[in-house]
Amino acid sequence: MTTTEKLPSRSENFSEWYNQLVLKAELADYAPVRGCMVVRPYGWTLWENIQQALDRRFKETGHVNAAFPLLIPMSFLEKEKEHVEGFSPELAVVTIGGGEKLEEPLVVRPTSETIIGYMYSKWIKSYRDLPVLINQWGNVVRWEMRTRLFLRTLEFYWQEGHTAHATAQEAQEETLRMLNVYADFAINDAAVPVVRGQKSEREKFAGAVHSYTIEAMMGDTRALQAGTSHFLGQNFAKAFGIQFLDWNNELQYAWTTSWGLSTRFIGAIIMTHGDDQGLILPPKLAPIQVIIVPIFKSDAEQGPVMEAVERIRKELGAFRVKVDDRAEVTPGFKFNDWEMRGVPLRIEIGPKDVAQNTVALARRDLPGKAGKSFVPQEGLAARVAETLETIQNSLFERALAFRKANTYDPQDYAELIEVVQKGWALSWWCESDECEARVKEDSKATTRCIPFDEPDGEGKCIVCGKPAHRKVYFARAY
Amino acid sequence: MTTTEKLPSRSENFSEWYNQLVLKAELADYAPVRGCMVVRPYGWTLWENIQQALDRRFKETGHVNAAFPLLIPMSFLEKEKEHVEGFSPELAVVTIGGGEKLEEPLVVRPTSETIIGYMYSKWIKSYRDLPVLINQWGNVVRWEMRTRLFLRTLEFYWQEGHTAHATAQEAQEETLRMLNVYADFAINDAAVPVVRGQKSEREKFAGAVHSYTIEAMMGDTRALQAGTSHFLGQNFAKAFGIQFLDWNNELQYAWTTSWGLSTRFIGAIIMTHGDDQGLILPPKLAPIQVIIVPIFKSDAEQGPVMEAVERIRKELGAFRVKVDDRAEVTPGFKFNDWEMRGVPLRIEIGPKDVAQNTVALARRDLPGKAGKSFVPQEGLAARVAETLETIQNSLFERALAFRKANTYDPQDYAELIEVVQKGWALSWWCESDECEARVKEDSKATTRCIPFDEPDGEGKCIVCGKPAHRKVYFARAY
Numbered sequence: 005m006t007t008t009e010k011l012p013s014r015s016e017n018f019s020e021w022y023n024q025l026v027l028k029a030e031l032a033d034y035a036p037v038r039g040c041m042v043v044r045p046y047g048w049t050l051w052e053n054i055q056q057a058l059d060r061r062f063k064e065t066g067h068v069n070a071a072f073p074l075l076i077p078m079s080f081l082e083k084e085k086e087h088v089e090g091f092s093p094e095l096a097v098v099t100i101g102g103g104e105k106l107e108e109p110l111v112v113r114p115t116s117e118t119i120i121g122y123m124y125s126k127w128i129k130s131y132r133d134l135p136v137l138i139n140q141w142g143n144v145v146r147w148e149m150r151t152r153l154f155l156r157t158l159e160f161y162w163q164e165g166h167t168a169h170a171t172a173q174e175a176q177e178e179t180l181r182m183l184n185v186y187a188d189f190a191i192n193d194a195a196v197p198v199v200r201g202q203k204s205e206r207e208k209f210a211g212a213v214h215s216y217t218i219e220a221m222m223g224d225t226r227a228l229q230a231g232t233s234h235f236l237g238q239n240f241a242k243a244f245g246i247q248f249l250d251w252n253n254e255l256q257y258a259w260t261t262s263w264g265l266s267t268r269f270i271g272a273i274i275m276t277h278g279d280d281q282g283l284i285l286p287p288k289l290a291p292i293q294v295i296i297v298p299i300f301k302s303d304a305e306q307g308p309v310m311e312a313v314e315r316i317r318k319e320l321g322a323f324r325v326k327v328d329d330r331a332e333v334t335p336g337f338k339f340n341d342w343e344m345r346g347v348p349l350r351i352e353i354g355p356k357d358v359a360q361n362t363v364a365l366a367r368r369d370l371p372g373k374a375g376k377s378f379v380p381q382e383g384l385a386a387r388v389a390e391t392l393e394t395i396q397n398s399l400f401e402r403a404l405a406f407r408k409a410n411t412y413d414p415q416d417y418a419e420l421i422e423v424v425q426k427g428w429a430l431s432w433w434c435e436s437d438e439c440e441a442r443v444k445e446d447s448k449a450t451t452r453c454i455p456f457d458e459p460d461g462e463g464k465c466i467v468c469g470k471p472a473h474r475k476v477y478f479a480r481a482y
Numbered sequence: 483m484t485t486t487e488k489l490p491s492r493s494e495n496f497s498e499w500y501n502q503l504v505l506k507a508e509l510a511d512y513a514p515v516r517g518c519m520v521v522r523p524y525g526w527t528l529w530e531n532i533q534q535a536l537d538r539r540f541k542e543t544g545h546v547n548a549a550f551p552l553l554i555p556m557s558f559l560e561k562e563k564e565h566v567e568g569f570s571p572e573l574a575v576v577t578i579g580g581g582e583k584l585e586e587p588l589v590v591r592p593t594s595e596t597i598i599g600y601m602y603s604k605w606i607k608s609y610r611d612l613p614v615l616i617n618q619w620g621n622v623v624r625w626e627m628r629t630r631l632f633l634r635t636l637e638f639y640w641q642e643g644h645t646a647h648a649t650a651q652e653a654q655e656e657t658l659r660m661l662n663v664y665a666d667f668a669i670n671d672a673a674v675p676v677v678r679g680q681k682s683e684r685e686k687f688a689g690a691v692h693s694y695t696i697e698a699m700m701g702d703t704r705a706l707q708a709g710t711s712h713f714l715g716q717n718f719a720k721a722f723g724i725q726f727l728d729w730n731n732e733l734q735y736a737w738t739t740s741w742g743l744s745t746r747f748i749g750a751i752i753m754t755h756g757d758d759q760g761l762i763l764p765p766k767l768a769p770i771q772v773i774i775v776p777i778f779k780s781d782a783e784q785g786p787v788m789e790a791v792e793r794i795r796k797e798l799g800a801f802r803v804k805v806d807d808r809a810e811v812t813p814g815f816k817f818n819d820w821e822m823r824g825v826p827l828r829i830e831i832g833p834k835d836v837a838q839n840t841v842a843l844a845r846r847d848l849p850g851k852a853g854k855s856f857v858p859q860e861g862l863a864a865r866v867a868e869t870l871e872t873i874q875n876s877l878f879e880r881a882l883a884f885r886k887a888n889t890y891d892p893q894d895y896a897e898l899i900e901v902v903q904k905g906w907a908l909s910w911w912c913e914s915d916e917c918e919a920r921v922k923e924d925s926k927a928t929t930r931c932i933p934f935d936e937p938d939g940e941g942k943c944i945v946c947g948k949p950a951h952r953k954v955y956f957a958r959a960y
Contacts, residue, residue, distance in 0.1 A: 033601065035551045036558075037588060042601055045546035045616060052547065068523035069530065073513045074552075074590070074621055074637050075574070080514070093581055096553070098590065100575040101636075102625030110515060112552070112576065112590070123511065123520055132810070138523060143552055143620070147580030158579075159552050332610070 011344070014280045018224040022275060026153045029283050029345045031270065039151035039158035043267065046345065047154075049291035051161065051267055055141065057193045057289065058163060058265065061185045067137045067165060072119050074143075075110040080118040083243040087117065090210020094146040096158070112145040117211060117236070117262055120166045121244035128258060130249045131170050135178070139165040154271035155228075155482050162266035168246060168258040172237070175259035179235040182263040183216045186231035194269070195286040195399040196220050196276050197407055198230055199477065201453025206440055209262075213237035219452045219477065221407040222275035225427045227452045227479040230272045233263035271482070276403050277369075283346025284368050286399055287392035293324045294388060295342045299335045299354035308358045312381070316353065316363065319385050323392070343368060348395045349388065357381075369395050369402075411477075420466050420478065424449035428479040432463030432472035439467035443478055452477040489822070492758045496702040500753060504631045507761050507823045509748065517629035517636035521745065524823065525632075527769035529639065529745060533619065535671045535767065536641060536743065539663045545615045545643060550597050552621075553588040558596040561721040565595065568688020572624040574636075590623040595689060595714070595740055598644045599722035606736060608727045609648050613656070617643040632749035633706075633960050640744035646724060646736040650715070653737035657713040660741040661694045664709035672747070673764040673878040674698050674754050675885055676708055677955065679931025684918055687740075691715035697930045697955065699885040700753035703905045705930045705957040708750045711741035749960070754881050755847075761824025762846050764877055765870040771802045772866060773820040777813045777832035786836045790859070794831065794841065797863050801870070821846060826873045827866065835859075847873050847880075889955075898944050898956065902927035906957040910941030910950035917945035921956055930955040 011028065012020040026032050031047030034040075043051065059069075075098060081088045096112040099105060113119065124136060141163045148156050165182060169175040183200055190196045198218035208215035212234040220230045240246070241257040250256045277284040287293050296317060300309045310329075317327055326347075328338045335352070342350060352364040363384065367375035379387055410427035414420040423429050424447045433439060433451065440451050458475045465472040489506065490498040504510050509525030512518075521529065537547075553576060559566045574590040577583060591597065602614060623637045643660060647653040661678055668674045676696035686693035690712040698708045718724070719735040728734045755762040765771050774795060778787045788807075795805055804825075806816045813830070820828060830842040841862065845853035857865055888905035892898040901907050902925045911917060911929070918929050936953045943950040 033604070036555060036597070036600055037551055037553050040551040040553060042551065043549040045548045048548045049546065051549075068527065070523045070526045071521040071529075071621075071639060073515055073518040073520065074623065075515050075518060077514060095578075095580070096576045096588075097578040098574045099577045100573075100587075102573070102627070103571055109578075110574075119514070122514055126511070143549075145552065149580070161549060 011280065011282060014223065014278065021278075021280075022271075023153070025274065025278060025282055025344075031274075032153045034153070037158070039148060041153050041157045041159075043161070046291055047270060050270060050273075050285070050289060053289045053291065054194075054269060055163070057189055058185070059141075061189060062139050062163075062165070065137075065181060065185060067139045067167075070138050070140060071142065072116050072123065072140055074113055076113050076116075076119045078109045078111055080122060081111060083118065084211045084239055086239075087211035091115070091146075094148065096145045096147055114144055114146045115262075115264070116140065116144075116164055116166065117240050117260075118244070121240040121246060121260070124166075124168050124258070124260075125245045125247070128168060128246055128248050131251055134168060134170045134248060134258065135174065136168040137165075137178075138167070139163055152271075154267055154274070156268075160267050162264050164262060164264045167261045168241070169260070170248065170250065170256070170258065172259050175237075175261050176235050179214070179216060179233045179261045179263070182261070183218065183231070183233040186218050186233070186263070186265055190218055190220065190230060190269075191400065193286065193288045194273055194276075195288075195396055195403065196230065196272055197400060197404040199453060199455050200457070201455035201477070203232070203453055204435070204440055204451045204476070206437055207451060209234045211236060211239055213239065217453050220272050220276060221403075221410065221428060221479075222272070222482065223278065223406075224275070225410045225479075227428065227477070227481040228268070228272050228275070229452070229481065230269055231263070231265040234261060236260045236262060277399050278346070279371075281340070281371075282344030284399065285346035285348060287348045287396045290346065290348050291324065292326045292342075292345075292347045293392060294320060294326075294349045294351060295338075295347045296325065296327045296351045296353065297335050297338045297342075298327070298329060299352055305355045309353055309355060312358050313353050316351065316381065316384060320388060322385065323388060339366075349391055365391065367391065367395055369398055414466065417467055421447045424478050424480060428452070428477050429466075430455075430458070430475050430477055431466035433474065433476040434465035434468055434470045434472045435474065436465075436468070439465055442467055447478075447480070449478045449480050452479050452481060489758065489760060492701065492756065499756075499758075500749075501631070503752065503756060503760055503822075509752075510631045512631070515636070517626060519631050519635045519637070521639070524769055525748060528748060528751075528763070528767060531767045531769065532672075532747060533641070535667055536663070537619075539667060540617050540641075540643070543615075543659060543663060545617045545645075548616050548618060549620065550594050550601065550618055552591055554591050554594075554597045556587045556589055558600060559589060561596065562689045562717055564717075565689035569593070569624075572626065574623045574625055592622055592624045593740075593742070594618065594622075594642055594644065595718050595738075596722070599718040599724060599738070602644075602646050602736070602738075603723045603725070606646060606724055606726050609729055612646060612648045612726060612736065613652065614646045615643075615656075616645070617641055630749075632745055632752070634746075638745050640742050642740060642742045645739045646719070647738070648726065648728065648734070648736065650737050653715075653739050654713050657692070657694060657711045657739045657741070660739070661696065661709070661711040664696050664711070664741075664743055668696055668698065668708060669878065671764065671766045672751055673766075673874055673881065674708065674750055675878060675882040677931060677933050678935070679933040679955070681710070681931055682913070682918055682929045682954070684915055685929060687712045689714060689717055691717065695931050698750050698754060699881075699888065699906060699957075700750070700960065701756065701884075702753070703888045703957075705906065705955070705959040706746070706750050706753070707930070707959065708747055709741070709743040712739060714738045714740060755877050756824070759818070759849075760822030762877065763824035763826060765826045765874045768824065768826050769802065770804045770820075770823075770825045771870060772798060772804075772827045772829060773816075773825040774803065774805045774829045774831065775813050775816045775820075776805070776807060777830055783833045787831055787833060790836050791831050794829065794859065794862060798866060800863065801866060817844075827869055843869065845869065845873055847876055892944065895945055899925045902956050902958060906930070906955050907944075908933075908936070908953050908955055909944035911952065911954040912943035912946055912948045912950045913952065914943075914946070917943055920945055925956075925958070927956045927958050930957050930959060
């Protein structure tokens with residue numbers, strides 16, 4: 005671990021700050037294949053913690069996991085017209101298997117609606133088989149042109165839920181239930197405030213009737229789509245023949261949903277909380293919650309300090325704790341190193357602390373002296389629990405305040421185009437594709453979502469002035 | 483769930499029994515791509531339990547997880563001569579990406595030594611960076627011609643550990659440490675007795691110096707390679723330039739290992755423990771450990787029975803318990819259904835049990851009355867814990883006795899060829915490729931391993947009569 009080079013400044017060069025930080029914190033690395041990434045152990049442990057937080061919620065809402073094949077016959081994708089149009093340009097195609105040219109090329113799954121739809125058509129016969137509530141954790145490949153670690157890579161990791169229901173209402177409820185699961189996770193575990201809302205026709209999933217999203221504001225005020233949930237209507241059921249005998253013994257098409265959250269979310273965490281010193285990880289998801297740094301200058305000091313360190317490490321067994329006992333670097337180097345890696349809480353223990361039965365606590369979310377306190381060793385576990393909770397809440401509040409401070413209510417089109425250069429705009433919109441396209445052309449901002457928590461009403465479209473009934477967020481996005 | 487058709491008899495048609503059972507128990511299904519499988523929720527939950535049991539052991543031995551790319555440049559495989567020869571015939575090759583022909587084809591990983599070796603060469607600079615102890619959970623693709631669900635599929639799921647060390651001795655120790663982790667898991671969690679040993683030159687991993695294996699005897703006496711661990715020497719370090727500065731500041735090549743265990747192990751569990759009624763799952767890994775079947779004939783009976791069922795379900799909260807409250811099928815149907823699915827323990831609760839504060843317990847591993855007992859509701863949780871442990875142990879002992887009963891010590895070559903038709907042979911072998919090849923040609927039996935627990939000595943090769951120093955297991959294998 006050599007972390008002597010300084011990070012680029014976050015405020016001056018957000019993009020380069022992000023790229024360097026991902027590498028320096030050893031979250032991920034570039035793979036030898038263009039656009040692919042290696043998720044390193046520190047990054048993968050963060051992802052495992054995200055997986056656990058989500059998987060628990062999936063199981064609480066009645067879902068089970070399964071695994072569907074990586075390779076999908078090309079003809080499957082062609083069965084749903086919008087779906088194939090959306091994904092065709094992004095496919096990786098296997099044409100050779102076992103040394104021979106394949107009769108039908110196989111695509112490496114970009115998403116699994118088609119192959120899962122095919123299997124559901126085999127498994128579902130009666131209303132008694134419904135609902136089917138399956139999730140899959142896995143990898144998918146989309147041949148993206150402009151890639152960035154975590155945010156957009158050729159291969160990425162995600163979960164994709166695929167459910168089938170007897171009625172449209174049930175499927176619609178499921179779609180929103182899972183969007184709420186994502187929001188709950190983002191807010192309570194990742195400390196990432198998100199806006200829940202509906203995607204426009206232009207921005208929705210290829211093959212969906214309606215798409216819903218959680219959108220988060222990054223530290224440079226850009227938006228990031230952090231999770232999506234789709235009501236697929238009967239589109240895939242009709243394409244793949246997912247039919248069941250209903251209560252009246254009549255054959256019906258099922259109603260399906262799909263929903264996904266990916267390793268992209270790691271990008272959201274980095275860009276929501278990080279600062280010039282590096283990462284700041286929310287305590288609930290941090291691979292290491294508490295780093296203990298022993299401080300001593302002589303062999304005589306080392307013994308008692310390490311004894312206290314070991315005792316305290318054991319007392320903090322309920323947390324994810326690591327002791328940095330490297331001999332080859334200084335305590336100051338260690339402070340910087342773990343700050344860069346975003347560990348929420350640091351405990352320093354030196355000879356004075358041993359003598360006074362105290363430790364120094366340093367909060368990662370508050371710089372320098374503001375985050376530092378000297379506390380008794382007695383009752384430390386309770387204090388650590390409390391402090392981690394304070395950090396968790398404070399990260400959320402800070403990010404929420406940032407989003408509010410950078411969300412605008414422009415009064416006319418010119419102001420809209422101006423404010424989306426520095427934040428989000430929440431404006432009336434007539435919901436026409438033309439107005440959406442014009443904003444994008446003039447400003448690179450897209451519609452992010454029609455938020456649930458804004459009441460419908462009567463307004464004038466910020467673009468064309470025609471009557472509008474709902475507000476939408478416009479923003480530049482990742 | 484319709485499970486009315488009877489399974490083929492295990493003793494009469496083991497192969498068809500296996501195929502049907504995997505489908506009927508809803509462990510897996512055939513995918514629309516030849517040779518690929520869908521792992522259904524019941525099978526995947528079993529795999530998740532296997533993953534947890536292994537992952538805990540990996541972390542206890544200092545390993546961390548990470549994720550490396552699915553797609554590997556074709557040229558990477560060509561860097562290690564034996565490796566490419568071993569895997570070339572089995573590759574799935576991506577030749578088109580984003581609508582364009584790729585300059586260099588990418589192979590879908592059949593295993594990850596090459597791409598991980600490449601990354602290690604970037605990360606490892608000094609002896610301080612060693613050892614690197616990384617594991618990956620994921621999917622791989624090998625273009626197999628003859629496939630069977632779980633046992634051999636084009637895509638399968640596994641973990642692959644890849645470690646790098648400063649000395650040959652450390653790497654060799656790691657190789658055996660992980661083989662022992664596999665054996666510990668197989669014996670103690672899966673109740674699958676395994677023989678640990680070394681693979682022959684002919685049977686070893688393509689690119690390894692030495693390969694080690696755990697071999698299990700299936701219910702038809704065939705052998706199944708259930709997990710392997712490879713000492714790779716400096717082969718991949720030299721192919722990919724994994725070099726480090728040692729304590730004397732001299733540049734050295736690292737020593738590497740790899741080790742893997744796959745969804746194939748599910749096949750081993752099925753074929754080790756199952757019987758004519760279906761699966762028998764070891765309690766420690768079973769997705770459902772206890773199935774509760776309420777029994778009542780009238781509405782008047784239903785209330786008190788369901789009340790007792792619900793109370794008992796809560797009391798058994800420490801176990802993986804399911805209540806089968808389906809109204810559309812009879813208790814008898816449910817008994818058969820859950821027996822077929824291998825749930826280790828059944829609890830029946832009827833009106834008499836309610837009146838007498840008892841329940842009926844039925845062990846899956848003992849047929850009919852032998853496995854049935856009527857026990858008080860009081861202290862049920864302790865009794866369930868005890869019974870599950872008894873079942874776990876009894877499954878192991880039974881399988882071990884079966885292996886011993888079907889392992890032979892043939893006195894000459896003719897007898898060797900005869901006994902490998904009905905079991906394993908443990909015989910002196912001169913370790914020549916010719917003798918190994920001759921046995922295979924004459925009997926389809928291969929060498930499974932040179933077992934650790936047989937002492938070296940002086941014997942005569944069972945094939946050629948020349949001096950031999952070690953014994954080997956010969957067996958037909960999956």
